[in-house]
Amino acid sequence: MRRTDGELILFWTLPVLAIIWVSAFFLFPGFVHPMSPTMSAEEVAGFYRDETARIRYSMILFNWFGVGLIPVVILLAMQIRRMAHRTPILCYSLIACAGGPPTLFLIANMFWLLGSFRPERAPELTQLLNDLAWLTFTILVPYLIAQSLLLALAIYWDRQDRPVFKPWVAHFNLLIAAALAPAAFTALAYTGPIAWDGLLSFWVKNIAIAVWIIVMGIVLGQTIRQQRAQDRVIA
Amino acid sequence: MSTTFNRRLLIVWLILTSMTLAYVWMDHTVDQNGTLRASTVVTVSAIVIALIKVRIIFREFMEVRHAPAWLCRLTDAWVVLIAACLLGSYFVGSAVS
Amino acid sequence: MSLPKMKTTEPLTMPDPPTGSRVSRLAWNFRHHPKRELWFAWWVMVIFYQLYGVLFFFVTRVQPPPSPAWDTPTVVRWFDDHDFGILAGFGVVFLVAGMCAPMNALLAYSMRRMSVSRLFAYSYLIIYSLAAVPGMLVMAIAMIVAALRPHRDPELIHWLYDFAFLSFSGTMGVFMIGSLVWMVAILLDKNRVFPKWFGYLSLCNALTEVVVAPAWIFHRGAFAWNGAIAWWINMVVFVLYTGVFIVLLRKMIQREDFRAGPLPALPDKGEAAHSDSVEAVR
């Protein structure tokens, strides 16, 4: 019998996390119809005045659970450790990536909360906080891109009879990396697909993150289950 | 053997200290009633004396004297380099202003 | 050093690399080269620093930094002039910033290869992964927010300008402690992964982070964020240090044998790494 090592507990935090994130996403009034960068300072200030409560509670929720993805990335890093590599470099790279997105997200989260803390402050200041929040939130992609690409590379290099992940997982990660890339350039436009409320920078990016979490969650779950079954047979 | 070497170190230290004290004398000759006056002679000699002290420290305290020739030459070149940089920036700066 | 140097393309386990074109050799190396992970991380590092230089010095023009002594209208005009360069340049920065990860992983690996505790590798990895956020990304965010709305209250643009340059220059501790961690590892190491003088050079690099501290205090002069001491001399040291460790890491990868060998006296570590990969193959 295998010792309880808590791996599965951490894994099963993922669906719980997903539910919390989705509820917070819908609770935040600025996400379902993403706020436009073309809004004037007065409109932005008015938004923070009218929606203070929902902004606060949704962002407090995000603040609590924003870092929740780290255990999953570390679980992936540990799977990379099992791959047929000679060095732990790709595993280290994934660990190096793990902290980046939550840190950036927490910075954005802080600016949103600051904006709603004193909604009566000068509209110009509220608009500044809002810009800081939205841009930070939209450009938090660099580590996610790197993470997907590195994972894909790790899978391609996992040359053994029974690879840890199937090759399609690598292709899938490349696709996700491509979907996340346009968001990096969000500041170039107020309108259109690149703008922070646009098709590419908001919808494609966030849906890509969601799909990545779901798909990688399932893949990871299967892999861990197979691994455990194997361990039982050997034992 | 060890006593002779320690005497050598003592002499080195005495030379270095007396060179430091020479600054006090220089200081007294150049200033009048506590007001400091600019003096190229004092500046250049202060830098040169300091670099001579640096070279003595290299040779004696840091034992470059016993080191292979390349290290001797390298440290000497370094003293010259530092001298060139310091005096150069002083004179170029003076010329510009 | 006593053992012969290994050629980079010499495989350890897989024989006969193709003798065909450059492309097919590259493809073979990518798939089969025993040191592919190391070379990959090394090339990522080289390309990252090239991009970093081009983006910061030529595209966004934020280096060498403009003066902290400027008045508000000058700062606003500066943003007007550099608007597109900043927005597009930092867009590319956001796209490629993740390249830091393999780079830091390689540096951490160099410490894993030493005879010191794993503590050093993991500490360095975490410290430098953290460093990119205040040291580079926060600056980039402040810059694009300022460039996004040129008609914002000029005082706010000026604040963003200060925020950007001070977060960039004034992020000191992570780089200082990181360099010191690396230094201690190199000085204690018995596998001769790096020469000792590079350890001492790390100390010089760590001290430049001390020297930059007055940038938080002065608006002009040698110690301001664009000053002769706080920026120019430090930049020379940083460029030298970076160039040196890129070359030394290349040498390390060339000498790497995953067991005992040109990096001498490492059977324990090398054996462990080796058995890991064997285990993974099984």
Added chain:
Amino acid sequence: MTNLAGSRPQLEEKPTKFVPGQPDMWMFVLFESLLFTGYFSVYLVSRTQNEELYLRSQAALDLRIGVFNTIALLLSSWAIARCVKASREGAYRPALINASLTILFGVVFLVSKVLEWVKEIHMGNTFTSNEFFQHYFFLTSIHCIHVLIGFIVLGVVVYQLWSPVRRSQQLVETCATYWHTVDFLWVLIFALLYVVR
């Protein structure tokens, strides 16, 4: 840190030529002195641009304290040089005594430096007062950081000399080389801050 110990014959080496300590440390010495030369050059150039201010501010420094500082540091350098000689001859007790003297004089230097800072600050001359005092506080404090690192280095010397199982002559020499660097950098700083007109 003892890995490079014994890589060259110790004792009876008087006629043969040798590099004191690790050659690597000499890289540090040369690089660090070059770095300081950069700082000094910036100081000298800014000085010539505003000579009046520098001379006026310089009058607030007490040359006697500077001389005292220098002599304290020269004494410590002398002591570490004697320590190296003694340990080379296998006289580890005198070597330890001299290493302790080095630390003692280093502490004397540090304390007198801090007292001088306190005195200047009480006179209203702080880091932000004017350009001269920017350079004064910068150069003295970056040097003091080197002194503090020097105490760690001297700690290594004492640690090496303490037990018969260690006693790497090369490490002792490496550390001594570092300490002498701290000394000669101060000699330059002293001349440039206190004496130059």
